[in-house]
Amino acid sequence: MKLTEDDLYRSSTQFKHWSFTPEQLASQRLKTNITASERVKAAVKRQRAQRLRQQDTASTSESERNGSGIENGGNTPIPMDKEVNCLTVAEEQKLVNTFCERAIDLGTFFKFPTEVIATGVQYLRRFYLYNSPMTYEPQTISRSAMFIANKTEGHHLTLEKYAAGLTKTSTEQVLAPEYLIVQALRFHFDVRHPFRGLKGGHLEMVEMAKGNAAILPTLGKSAKELQAEMQKLPRKAGGPPTNTTIKDLEKRVTEAYGHASHILKTAAILTDSYFLYTPSQTWLSAHLLADEPLTHFYISSKFPPPATSNPTYTKLLSKLRECAALLSSHRSFTSSSTSKEEKEAREKKEQAEVQQLIKKLRHCRDPDKMDLVKLNKAQKRDAAEGGQLEESKAKRRKLEREGYQKEADEFWGPELPKMENGAKAN
Amino acid sequence: MAYSPVLSPKPNPPATKPLPANPKTKALAILNASNSPATTAASTPGDGGLDLAEQMNDEVRRQFITGNRLGEGTYAIVYSGHYLSDPKSLVAIKKIKVNADYKDGIAMDAIREIKYLSELSHPNIIRLHAVFSTKDQNISLVLEHLPLGDLEQLWKTHTVSYGIADIKAWASMLAQAVWFCHENFILHRDIKGNNLLIAADGTVKLADFGLARSFADPGRPMTYNVITRFYRPPELLYGARYYGGGVDVWSMGVVIAELAIREFFLPSETDVGQLSAIYEVFGHPTEESWPGISKLEFYIPPDASSTATTNGVKVGKKGQPLGYWKARFPLLGEDGIDLVRGMLTLDPRKRLSARQVLEHRYWTNAPRPTKKEDLPKQGGGEKKMGEDLKRRGGEVDSGRADKVARKLDFSALKK
Numbered sequence: 064m065k066l067t068e069d070d071l072y073r074s075s076t077q078f079k080h081w082s083f084t085p086e087q088l089a090s091q092r093l094k095t096n097i098t099a100s101e102r103v104k105a106a107v108k109r110q111r112a113q114r115l116r117q118q119d120t121a122s123t124s125e126s127e128r129n130g131s132g133i134e135n136g137g138n139t140p141i142p143m144d145k146e147v148n149c150l151t152v153a154e155e156q157k158l159v160n161t162f163c164e165r166a167i168d169l170g171t172f173f174k175f176p177t178e179v180i181a182t183g184v185q186y187l188r189r190f191y192l193y194n195s196p197m198t199y200e201p202q203t204i205s206r207s208a209m210f211i212a213n214k215t216e217g218h219h220l221t222l223e224k225y226a227a228g229l230t231k232t233s234t235e236q237v238l239a240p241e242y243l244i245v246q247a248l249r250f251h252f253d254v255r256h257p258f259r260g261l262k263g264g265h266l267e268m269v270e271m272a273k274g275n276a277a278i279l280p281t282l283g284k285s286a287k288e289l290q291a292e293m294q295k296l297p298r299k300a301g302g303p304p305t306n307t308t309i310k311d312l313e314k315r316v317t318e319a320y321g322h323a324s325h326i327l328k329t330a331a332i333l334t335d336s337y338f339l340y341t342p343s344q345t346w347l348s349a350h351l352l353a354d355e356p357l358t359h360f361y362i363s364s365k366f367p368p369p370a371t372s373n374p375t376y377t378k379l380l381s382k383l384r385e386c387a388a389l390l391s392s393h394r395s396f397t398s399s400s401t402s403k404e405e406k407e408a409r410e411k412k413e414q415a416e417v418q419q420l421i422k423k424l425r426h427c428r429d430p431d432k433m434d435l436v437k438l439n440k441a442q443k444r445d446a447a448e449g450g451q452l453e454e455s456k457a458k459r460r461k462l463e464r465e466g467y468q469k470e471a472d473e474f475w476g477p478e479l480p481k482m483e484n485g486a487k488a489n
Numbered sequence: 490m491a492y493s494p495v496l497s498p499k500p501n502p503p504a505t506k507p508l509p510a511n512p513k514t515k516a517l518a519i520l521n522a523s524n525s526p527a528t529t530a531a532s533t534p535g536d537g538g539l540d541l542a543e544q545m546n547d548e549v550r551r552q553f554i555t556g557n558r559l560g561e562g563t564y565a566i567v568y569s570g571h572y573l574s575d576p577k578s579l580v581a582i583k584k585i586k587v588n589a590d591y592k593d594g595i596a597m598d599a600i601r602e603i604k605y606l607s608e609l610s611h612p613n614i615i616r617l618h619a620v621f622s623t624k625d626q627n628i629s630l631v632l633e634h635l636p637l638g639d640l641e642q643l644w645k646t647h648t649v650s651y652g653i654a655d656i657k658a659w660a661s662m663l664a665q666a667v668w669f670c671h672e673n674f675i676l677h678r679d680i681k682g683n684n685l686l687i688a689a690d691g692t693v694k695l696a697d698f699g700l701a702r703s704f705a706d707p708g709r710p711m712t713y714n715v716i717t718r719f720y721r722p723p724e725l726l727y728g729a730r731y732y733g734g735g736v737d738v739w740s741m742g743v744v745i746a747e748l749a750i751r752e753f754f755l756p757s758e759t760d761v762g763q764l765s766a767i768y769e770v771f772g773h774p775t776e777e778s779w780p781g782i783s784k785l786e787f788y789i790p791p792d793a794s795s796t797a798t799t800n801g802v803k804v805g806k807k808g809q810p811l812g813y814w815k816a817r818f819p820l821l822g823e824d825g826i827d828l829v830r831g832m833l834t835l836d837p838r839k840r841l842s843a844r845q846v847l848e849h850r851y852w853t854n855a856p857r858p859t860k861k862e863d864l865p866k867q868g869g870g871e872k873k874m875g876e877d878l879k880r881r882g883g884e885v886d887s888g889r890a891d892k893v894a895r896k897l898d899f900s901a902l903k904k
């Protein structure tokens with residue numbers, strides 16, 4: 064009685080709800096961007112109209128009015144005439160990626176375990192699939208997401224200690240977006256990481272190098288034979304065979320692990336790899352980047368020989384290459400051929416671009432969502448007042464909904480009645 | 490590495506459109522399907538500032554109707570409920586209480602229960618239909634409706650009589666639930682009769698994952714302060730911080746034993762008392778019977794407390810012989826006794842794993858376990874269970890703080 068890793072992954076919420084094709088990701092991001100932009104523009108328009116009205120009634124000077132600004136967004140100048148210049152999808156992506164990197168730094172500063180950091184970053188990526196940085200400011204969200212990750216990964220950390228370790232952040236500020244985030248995550252707290260898989264594979268490779276690996280009977284080889292073959296593996300793909308000592312071989316296996324592990328802790332969590340690939344595919348890809356011949360050898364040992372003529376093997380390898388290409392496309396990925404100057408230049412360019420974006424963001428934030436602490440309090444107050452307020456709101460919603468429904472009906476013809484009544488969620 | 494997983498094609502889940510059937514979002518979805526995403530811009534910010542996630546949450550919430558209160562636990566109040574679309578599809582809605590003492594946001598019990606139940610889908614584990622939060626920021630879990638009480642009530646209800654094959658059927662459902670958790674690298678850490686709820690069709694389902702966690706990576710310590718005392722294995726009582734599935738297997742052994750004797754098997758009033766109760770039956774473990782035991786924080790060797798000696802060395806209590814088991818556990822049969830003793834082996838390394846439990850001959854040897862539809866049931870759980878009955882296990886409102894095992898209270902026992 065044993066479930067395969069595959070069975071286990073397929074029942075996960077990550078697989079069922081957070082796995083996508085590149086096209087699905089792109090279209091969701093576009094949708095999020097459009098919705099947020101519309102909202103920002105409308106909110107700004109509303110605010111301008113309100114100011115104009117105030118201008119009519121009060122006689123405060125122009126400068127004073129601009130100075131008072133909006134709560135918490137006092138430095139958000141809203142030009143009175145210009146259309147708001149919103150972020151593009153690509154710009155949003157870049158900002159989110161930047162804040163994911165900063166979240167790693169934050170986690171490293173607090174010495175959170177790898178899983179906590181990786182989960183926190185993944186929460187951020189999931190959150191911003193359905194929300195725009197224009198609506199919710201990424202620094203605020205990332206601090207809170209990281210705190211949630213500590214809880215969901217069972218890593219003990221008190222709110223007080225955490226907030227104290229952050230600059231200018233109150234416990235209230237950390238908690239304010241908590242509900243927002245868990246709702247956006249749709250209460251899926253579990254994130255499947257590639258770390259354990261990598262560790263397991265590594266231990267297997269160590270055993271292979273030592274000549275005591277447990278071997279699939281279909282392979283038709285002894286552990287010693289496998290070891291001997293392994294000693295001949297070329298350093299680089301396509302290179303000449305080597306004659307590696309067992310000690311050096313073990314060293315090679317360990318180095319590959321170190322490199323792959325680094326890729327998993329950086330490039331893998333900073334790209335879309337979790338959305339696009341399974342944990343096994345991800346760790347094997349990272350390992351492929353670290354040591355291609357060794358990874359090929361390892362994977363081949365899982366197939367009856369010759370593996371290369373096995374369609375499943377071929378398919379797997381092309382999947383891994385695809386994932387490896389994604390991982391190595393990340394700025395953090397460096398191969399031995401990257402020079403120091405090249406790296407520094409890359410960083411500098413990135414920094415400049417990010418600064419530019421952060422500046423741009425300041426001018427296109429949703430004024431309704433600036434102060435999450437206040438918003439959070441207002442929401443609780445709303446709920447407490449309940450009654451009348453609820454009712455009028457509900458009525459308005461109903462009207463709105465009917466409106467949408469009518470629009471849709473006019474365009475597409477009415478919905479099938481079956482869907483209205485019999486539909487059941489999940 | 491089991492090699493199948495990596496062979497699976499890139500995950501391509503069925504419907505990744507997570508948008509529920511909100512008329513508005515539905516309209517959006519239709520528009521999208523027509524490949525004209527630009528038209529989605531039709532959305533106006535008129536939802537009182539609700540964003541997509543909030544709308545989705547509201548949509549989930551509106552699918553359910555909350556009914557009568559079913560009961561109250563330490564950290565939640567449970568209501569009966571049903572799908573709005575179908576009054577016959579019953580659910581239990583577990584509303585997490587706001588704990589004024591816990592200042593760190595969403596409670597850990599809720600987080601753990603949601604996290605693990607969302608990943609587990611098994612006929613012997615309570616199903617989590619949905620989760621939503623309300624305006625006042627309370628979280629509710631929509632759970633499978635399990636109206637026929639629990640295993641503890643079952644053995645306590647003396648109007649229900651049952652036999653050897655019935656116990657085997659219940660035990661088997663429990664064993665499969667635990668096995669499935671462990672295959673998923675999840676420790677339950679609070680297995681006991683009253684967390685094993687019974688569905689209308691008699692199926693036993695493991696519930697209450699408020700103390701669950703993933704198997705720790707080697708070397709990462711865990712708290713030993715888990716599992717209700719009667720069901721807590723010796724390694725936790727000794728303060729072990731590195732443990733595995735064995736802790737749940739021990740609890741499972743105690744639950745099965747209770748079913749067989751229809752009383753608490755290892756009751757005690759304190760943690761030290763719990764160890765004595767265990768020694769009474771299994772003897773006092775030593776470095777010989779359990780290598781490494783002396784390194785555990787709270788281990789006490791059998792010296793001062795003991796009078797027996799072998800070759801001049803004081804030894805602890807000896808375990809009960811097979812005869813004791815045969816006399817006390819006729820409802821387990823010889824195979825059942827062997828299995829339960831395997832689950833209740835003191836040294837966790839020698840204890841059966843959940844997988845080994847399922848491989849035991851007990852399940853396949855005669856008598857066959859009773860078919861689910863033929864199992865004895867207790868009548869309508871809802872009416873029968875007064876508040877007093879619910880407290881019978883000796884549970885007390887201890888404001889179960891994070892990582893603290895629920896305390897037991899004995900007022901219910903001394904009568």
Ligand SMILES: Nc1ncnc2c1ncn2[C@@H]1O[C@H](COP(=O)(O)OP(=O)(O)OP(=O)(O)O)[C@@H](O)[C@H]1O
Nearest residue numbers: 559560561562563564565567581632633634635636
């Ligand atoms: N899925 C369910 N179906 C029907 N009734 C339920 C369900 N879950 C819980 N109940 C009822 O609600 C009561 C409270 O349940 P809950 O799980 O919150 O607490 P408990 O297990 O009794 O106590 P504690 O959480 O302190 O261990 C139960 O005793 C039971 O009567």
